[in-house]
Amino acid sequence: MISRAFYERNRKKLTEQLPQGSTVVVFSNDQMPRNGEHYFPYRQNSDLLYLCGIQQHDSILILSPSHPNPALRELLCVLQPSEFEAIWNGSLLSADRAREISGVSQIRWTEDFEKLIHDVVYYSDVIYTNLSENSKLDPDLHTMDIRKTRWMQQHFPLHRYGRLAPLMEDLRTIKSSEEILAIRKAGEVTGDAFLKVLQMVRPGVREFDVEAEITSCFLRNGVRHHAFEPVIATGANACVLHYSSRNDLCQDGDMLLIDFGAEWLHYASDCTRTIPVSGRFTARQRALYEATLRMFRKAMFLLREGSTIAQVNVQLGQFWEKEHVDLGLYSLNDLRRQSPEAPLYKKYFMHNIAHFIGLDVHDLGHRTEPLKAGMVVSCEPGIYIPEEGIGIRLETTVLITPAESIDLMPQIPIEAEELEQLMSAK
Ligand SMILES: [Mn+2]
Incomplete structure (x- = not known):
């Protein structure tokens, strides 16, 4: 309390x-x-x-x-x-x-x-x-x-x-220690639910089966509400950023994106993981996943006291350009010809890298003002390629401090290999 x-x-x-x-x-x-x-x-x-x-x-x-x-x-x-x-x-x-x-x-x-x-x-x-x-x-x-x-x-x-x-x-926007504790606790329950999800996802489950697993884990932990309506999106559904129907079948060979979070004492947590439905990444999925994970780590480094979310969006966009070229999404030549008002990276990463988190999952705060110690924001790079039927996003909830930003849900697995191991151990 x-x-x-x-x-x-x-x-x-x-x-x-x-x-x-x-x-x-x-x-x-x-x-x-x-x-x-x-x-x-x-x-x-x-x-x-x-x-x-x-x-x-x-x-x-x-x-x-x-x-x-x-x-x-x-x-x-x-x-x-x-x-x-x-x-x-x-x-x-x-x-x-x-x-x-x-x-x-x-x-x-x-x-x-x-x-x-x-x-x-x-x-x-x-x-x-x-x-x-x-x-x-x-x-x-x-x-x-x-x-x-x-x-x-x-x-x-x-x-x-x-x-x-x-x-x-x-x-x-500046969180006290009580608030940070509540957000951490919300993150713990969120993490528990994700581990349960890794145990049950396989080809043939429906998106709402995954929702049922998460909701049931929340309730058993005394969490009465999701902090927001979860996005549970298989295959190309993951390219719809606020996808909400959650009816589709998870098919062998597809990735499943899960953006969800428990609410504890009215404080939100916000987590996204993207996993292979079969339990194993294909080579292409793995390449896209590792690129997103690299962006996640860069963004964790860039989101710090003094920077603004708007700046980090632009910095990360430049890193994405190189990754996108390596992934074959466009060429260096295309990059040279791009218009500065509509950079090419935005076709595959069209949302902000972060939003403020607190009592509201999209909490009060300004993207163009410098981040201060005590603020809590998301960190959520993503890549969305409808033509390949794939959308990947990785997200956590981050506390800004004078030194490095702190992941408030550090226990939730994110490395590709660890995900594969946990999924094969069912
Ligand atoms: Mn978010």
């Missing part, structure tokens, strides 16, 4: 950055309707988790550090427990329990939020809210953060409003 001291420290770090007369309001994720009377499995908003650890829906954290009334400087609203809820869904958090988890002493009921916030913002000039900002996600949904922010804008039209997202990004 993540300690209360972690949440208290995070709130302190956040409020220290705020100008005098600020109020921060952090909203939960909504429960998302699935069908009938049912909801999708609930996932709490990552900012709320980071600042108070409350997993329950309809919770709201309010921070107003310079409020003249000390009792209104730090408040947490949770749903009021009811007998009905207790009978049907289990008890909601009691005020004591919410206090114990979060370290926030003033617990109030969510239904009183609108009344309460009047008293709080009366002494504020700026209100920061946590709209879930992500450049790649723009759902047409009026989620709680947007609904409540609009409500406040209507009721307090003369206040200024600020974005919490950049402040949260600065905090969340």
Whole structure:
């Protein structure tokens, strides 16, 4: 379990950055309707988790550090427990329990939020809210953060409003020791599942059989969720970067790409391995695999304090060019004629070498800013050749330090020979 001291420290770090007369309001994720009377499995908003650890829906954290009334400087609203809820869904958090988890002493009921916030913002000039900002996600949904922010804008039209997202990004990108432990633990379970997969993959299994093996290993380890929907892709399916149907038959002579990760205490791990379905690489597969592994090692070296993910993308692209020529994908002549805006390597390696990892598997962070010690990123070179029916990616979760980057899942086999040995030992 993540300690209360972690949440208290995070709130302190956040409020220290705020100008005098600020109020921060952090909203939960909504429960998302699935069908009938049912909801999708609930996932709490990552900012709320980071600042108070409350997993329950309809919770709201309010921070107003310079409020003249000390009792209104730090408040947490949770749903009021009811007998009905207790009978049907289990008890909601009691005020004591919410206090114990979060370290926030003033617990109030969510239904009183609108009344309460009047008293709080009366002494504020700026209100920061946590709209879930992500450049790649723009759902047409009026989620709680947007609904409540609009409500406040209507009721307090003369206040200024600020974005919490950049402040949260600065905090969340640098991981504390508790967070790194959680990511390591997620990586351990991920590694266990991979060893099980090596034991069961053979020609004739379906992609969903592999998924079943992973999910069952996760559950037996107390992991309730994949950190993201896994990619389990045999043959040419591996060239579809976000392939998700997982129905196909794994055939003799094909490679199988598995991109997956356990989530532990809401922290993600992210791992990809690519293995021969038969248990033995063909000569061509082995050549492609070894080239990808060389790129993996180069990228592990290049992803370090001070470099940016954008720079490493370009540096690695240049290394890939040589490998691609050696693999016969294009010639040196083609390279000389390539246009700088559309380098040839991008045809076979079209994604970024890394993304930030944390409470979200694609966590907050900027690819063009220098990496700092304490950041956690993926390292994931790949090669995708649809015309040969093959896609290979190798990925791990990496901690940036002032010295060498540290693989947070070092125990997961990656050498071609070791994979062959483990697969033949079934
Ligand atoms: Mn990844």
